Amino acid sequence: xxxxxxxxxxxxLGCYLLKLAGLSIPPQxxxxxxxxxxxxxxxxxxxxxxxxxxxxxSGPHLxxxxxxxxxxxxxxxxxxxxxFLVVVFGSALFAALLRLL
Amino acid sequence: xxTRDDEAVRRGIVRDSLxxxxxxxxxxxxxxxxxxxxxxxxxxxxVLSLLMFTGASQFALVxxxxxxxxxxxxxxxxxxLGTRNTLYGLKLAGVLGLRGPRRVAGSHLVIDESTAMSxxxxxxxxxxxxxxxxxxxxxxxxxxxxxxxAVAGAQLGDPxxxxxxxxxxxxxxxxxxxxxxxxxxxxxxxxAVAVALGLVPVATAGVPVLAAAGVALLAGVLTRRATxxxxxxxxxx
Numbered sequence: 001x002x003x004x005x006x007x008x009x010x011x012x013l014g015c016y017l018l019k020l021a022g023l024s025i026p027p028q029x030x031x032x033x034x035x036x037x038x039x040x041x042x043x044x045x046x047x048x049x050x051x052x053x054x055x056x057x058s059g060p061h062l063x064x065x066x067x068x069x070x071x072x073x074x075x076x077x078x079x080x081x082x083x084f085l086v087v088v089f090g091s092a093l094f095a096a097l098l099r100l101l
Numbered sequence: 102x103x104t105r106d107d108e109a110v111r112r113g114i115v116r117d118s119l120x121x122x123x124x125x126x127x128x129x130x131x132x133x134x135x136x137x138x139x140x141x142x143x144x145x146x147x148v149l150s151l152l153m154f155t156g157a158s159q160f161a162l163v164x165x166x167x168x169x170x171x172x173x174x175x176x177x178x179x180x181x182l183g184t185r186n187t188l189y190g191l192k193l194a195g196v197l198g199l200r201g202p203r204r205v206a207g208s209h210l211v212i213d214e215s216t217a218m219s220x221x222x223x224x225x226x227x228x229x230x231x232x233x234x235x236x237x238x239x240x241x242x243x244x245x246x247x248x249x250x251a252v253a254g255a256q257l258g259d260p261x262x263x264x265x266x267x268x269x270x271x272x273x274x275x276x277x278x279x280x281x282x283x284x285x286x287x288x289x290x291x292x293a294v295a296v297a298l299g300l301v302p303v304a305t306a307g308v309p310v311l312a313a314a315g316v317a318l319l320a321g322v323l324t325r326r327a328t329x330x331x332x333x334x335x336x337x338x
Contacts, residue, residue: 007172008145011162012152014176015183019155020208022190023199030191038321039188041289042181042314043157047277048290049297049313050164050178055270057301059169070267071274078278088131091271095264 070095114227118218118234125156125214126242132159133250135269138260139167143251150247154240155212157276158182161310164269170307178307181314189216196220196228210236285324292316 030036055067070091077087129150136146141163153159158179165175190211196219199207210232219232257263280286293313300309 003172004141004145004166007162007166007176008141008149009152011158011176011179012149014180015153015155015158015186016209018180018183019186019190019211020205022187022211023194023197023204023208025191027191027194030188034321036188037324038318039184041286041317041321043185044277044280044286044289045293045313045317045320046161046178046182046310047157047273047280048293049310050161051270051273051277052294052297053168053301053309054164054273055267056298057168059306060302062298062301066264067267067270070264071270074271074274078275084128084272084275085131087275088268088272092264092268095267096262097264099261099264 066095066098069098110227111230114218114222114231115234118231119238121214121218122235122238123242125239127246128156129243129246130250130253131268131272132156132163132243133247133252134254134257135160135167135250135265135272136163136247137251137254138257138265139163139269141166143248143255146251147244147248150244153179153183154209154243155183155186156243160269160272160276164273165307165310167266167269168306170310171305174305174307174311178310181311186211189213192216192220193232196222196225197232198225207232207236210240212236212239214239285320289316289320292320 055071056062073094074087074091077090132150133146137143149159161182162175162179165178193211193216215232215236218235219228222228222231260266281290293316296316297309297313300312
C-alpha cells in the first residue's frame with residue numbers, strides 16, 4: 001500500500017476517532033480554559049499558515065506570482081460576501097487568465 | 102405548545118437543515134477538483150471524503166501534499182484541524198444524548214454545520230432532528246459533489262492551466278474568513294503567517310504549517326480571555 005493511501009486511511013480514521021471522543025469522553029476532562037483557547041486558535045493559525053504557504057511559496061522558495069493576485073481577488077470577493085464556490089473558482093479563473101497574458 | 106405548532110417547528114428544522122446540507126455539500130466539487138489537482142487519484146479523493154468527512158482537514162491534507170509536504174505532515178495537519186470536532190462533540194453529547202450504535206454512526210456526522218443546526222434547539226427531539234438531517238444531507242451532498250469534482254478535475258489536465266493551484270489558497274482563506282472578525286484571532290493569524298513563511302526556506306515542506314500550530318499553543322497559554330471554543334463562525338468550515 002502506498003504512503004498516500006496509508007495517509008488517506010489513517011488520517012481519515014483519526015479524524016473519526018476525534019469526533020467519537022468528543023461524544024464519548026466526560027466533558028470535565030477537557031474542561032480547562034487553556035485547552036479551549038488553544039483548540040479555538042488552532043484552526044486560525046493553521047488555516048492562516050496554509051493560505052500563506054500555498055500562495056507565497058514554491059518548494060523552499062518564497063514567490064510572488066499569479067496566485068498572489070488570485071488571493072487578492074479572493075479577499076475582494078469575501079468582502080463582497082460572495083459564496084464559497086464563487087470565491088474559490090473565481091480566484092482560479094483569475095489566476096488562469098493572468099497566466100494567459 | 103400544540104401538536105400543530107410542533108409539526109410546524111419540525112418542518113422548519115428539516116427545511117433549514119436540508120438547505121444548509123445542500124449548500125455545503127456543493128463545496129465538495131471544489132474539494133474534488135483540488136484534490137485530484139494535488140495528486141490524489143479519484144478513488145483516494147472519494148475515500149477521503151467518505152472517511153474523513155470534515156472539509157477543512159481534507160483541504161489541509163491535499164494542500165500540504167500539493168506543496169510537497171510529506172504524507173505524515175499532511176496527516177498531522179489534518180488531525181490538528183480535526184480537533185475542533187472533538188469540542189463540538191463535547192457540546193453535542195449532552196444535547197443529543199446518543200448511545201450505542203447511534204453514537205458510533207452519529208460521531209461521523211459531528212461537523213460545523215450539524216453542530217450549528219442542533220446545539221441551540223429548545224428540545225432534545227428538535228436538536229436530534231437538526232443534527233441528523235443536516236449531517237446526512239451534508240454527507241450525501243459532500244460525497245456526491247466530491248466525486249463530480251474529482252472526475253471533472255481529472256479531465257482537465259494540467260491544473261495550473263485552470264488556476265486550480267491558486268484555488269487552494271482561496272479555499273483556505275474562505276474557511277478562515279469568518280474567524281478573522283475577532284481581533285485576537287487576527288493577531289494569531291498574522292503571527293502564524295510570519296512563522297510559516299519564515300520557515301519555508303529552511304524547513305522541509307509541511308513543517309512550516311505544523312510549526313504555525315505552535316503560535317496557537319503559545320497564544321492560548323499566554324492570553325487570558327474567555328472564549329467559547331464551540332462558538333461557530335457564520336458560514337462554513
